[in-house]
Amino acid sequence: MAEGTEPYAHLDEYERERATLLHVMNADGTAIHQISFNQSHDRNPTVLRSGEIMFARWDHVGDRNHFPIFFANPDGTSIFVRYGAFSPGNSFLQPREMPDGKVMTSLMPLSGTNLGGALMSVDIQNFSENDQPAAVETTGVGQKQLSVDNVNFDDRDEPATFGRYTSPYPLYDGTNRALVSWSPSRPVNETDPLTGEVERVEGLPLYGVYMFDIGKQTLRPIAIPPEGWSYVDAVAVAPRPFPNVIPDKPLNADLAARGLGLLNIKSVYDTDDQDLMGDSVLAPGEVIPKTAAPAGHHHATVPDLAKLKDPAQTTAAQRPGRFLRVTKAVPTPPGLSRESIGETEMEMQQIVGYTEVEPDGSARLLVPSDTPLTLAVVDSNGMAFQTHTNWLQVRPGETRTCDGCHSPRRGVALNVTPIAGNHPNTQTVLAPQPGESMAETRTRLNPLQMNLKPDMTYIDVWTDPVAAGRPADAPLALTYLGLTTATPVNGVINFPDHIAPLFTNPARLLNTCTNCHNNANADDPVSAGLDLRSVVSGTGRLTSYESLTLGKVQFDPDTGLPIVREDDGEIEVVRDDPIVKTGGSRDSSRSSPLFEKLLERELTASAPLPARTVNHAGMMNPGELRLLAEWADVGAQYYNDPFNGLPRTLANTRGVKGLDETIFEEDVHPILLERCSMCHQPVGNGGGDPGSFERNQFVLTGDTEGDYNVTLTMVNNVCNPPANPLLMRPTSNDLGAHPHPQIGTPPRPVMSPLEADYTTIRDWIASGDCL
8 A cells, every 4th residue: 555554455345345456467476466456346357369458347436336348458557448337237247358359248237146147249349338339330239138038137126037147258169159157047935024025036046057159049058056056157278369468568767656647638528428528517607619520520519629728719717627636545444434434425535636627628647656546627616517436547657648538438539630739829938739738738848737736726828918819817726725624634634624613613703604504403494404513413423414415304294204215125214315415427516505505606406596595605715615615526425534644554544443253253244144134135326316325335245254344334333332323223213314124013123122133243342442
């Protein structure tokens, strides 16, 4: 680990298992070293005939939660998603190259199907996604099922009528065949523990090895296992074409020695079909000018970069994107409580720094190497247009160049000649070379401009007042100046330390938020149900945090009781959207009602700005607004520092310490498997109901290490065992922030404090280190 941290194997983004990442080594097993840097698993690597490495990446940031197909060079450079980011299906696992250059893969839901799904062929050479061909003239789709009977690969709750496939291995013997593992459909009857109703569900598979003839559509059994076993991952011991050898990429030795890489973004406005940096993220009054698309482009119109960068036609205030924020992941140490991370679908992150977005939308910047990073384009208020929901990386000394933010992976780039290298009405001393973006021109002349800055500062170096016919744009500085509360250090923003004091700070006098927002009564016309006090709530977190990140409970007008619903076997309280939205690709400070109210301006929140009662514009100064927006944009976590601000060792983490894994395995784990695992099964959360998030976090699979780690996330106070979610939720009748389904008639809690099982779990928690 970097930055002097005591080494530890970080957990995946479900806090369950140690993340498995790609490594390479010499043929004799020496010189093993890591080449991929993800927060969750990179798996199923295989070397293509091109020499590139193809693998399935668990791409899980916020509501993004799937396995697309990634490519990388053997030295870890140029790692990028190649297919499946926005295609039908969720998890493209065990991808293997076929003799015709297509890819054979199993496609399945994220979980719940015992790693089985449909057998797919992906035309990875001609398609970036199922409906995104590499060339406009290409027709058809990018993926199709190879089996004659289509297998359900979307719905894990419906038993697969035609069985499921896994671990395909195409043969290179000219017969158009493949070794596959296949299990017939094995549905079973199961009683729902909540409703008592008998349901037809998918049973355990019986994977055997078969020879699949793609042309004849036949399955011939090779090895059939006995009941209770499965045979998977068959490999043909046969010759295949020797792959091309890709030598290590020449890297910048100076940058490598400094632990840096270079990102070169041609234009943030060069966006893809998802429009994640296009009109869909703009607020009223914001405009990205358009022009006719170049030949071969998939759209009729595209952003007019020539107009955007011409100071005679566009001022800085008229350009939506002003800065680029770089954020890095904080690898999750073992034993970290979910309460420490917070009510969010984002893991801990820290801000690395900022750079300007040049008038043509370009940016060229130095970033930490071998580190999972995210980028966000921010506006003149320091607020992100959208949340970047996948991790990117650069190797030490590597230069990564892309057409734009969320740009199409194949096709026609926008910031190229004759637009690039032609900067009209700008200072003549900034003369570009042919084909240069404005960032390339500026950083060539001043390499220090590539260094990230702690603040968002802008000085107009481009406008030639004579040629443009107007004065240069006014400077802009978004700093922490004006903060009378704690200033973040090293990009770490913790809610209790930095955000909560904004609302209670008496130095703000009449604008102290808690003068009005001091209770959760939705009928109070003054507080409007927003409680921003720094009072400890039932979860152990501050009430201000709960009030911002949890929507208001909806009540039945007839009974006066909270409205509840069942979602995949779990009872949930129905809530309004929170006033701070995080976790989705289109969720950010700009889509949060809180910031619309603080600015008294329509941004991109789904609900219209409420009628003005009290004008909040100006109540927070720019430094305070910047800090609040940063916290929301990186995920609205409770803590973003797992080390308590102390030396970065596991002894100083906010994690649970001293809970014996052997006692868990022998005494606690059997109880959880018997009493909890029926409901707490693996469930994928691909961006659905945010209320299902915590349920999906507490997943029991039977694997001791994984179940131990995830159980620790449900423990946050070994000094008071009954107060921990692990015991509080199953024994609770409360339909508050974290309801739990009840059982029996009349309904009763799942567990009683008088039971021996409860005592066993309680004593195990109490054995931890109580500080």
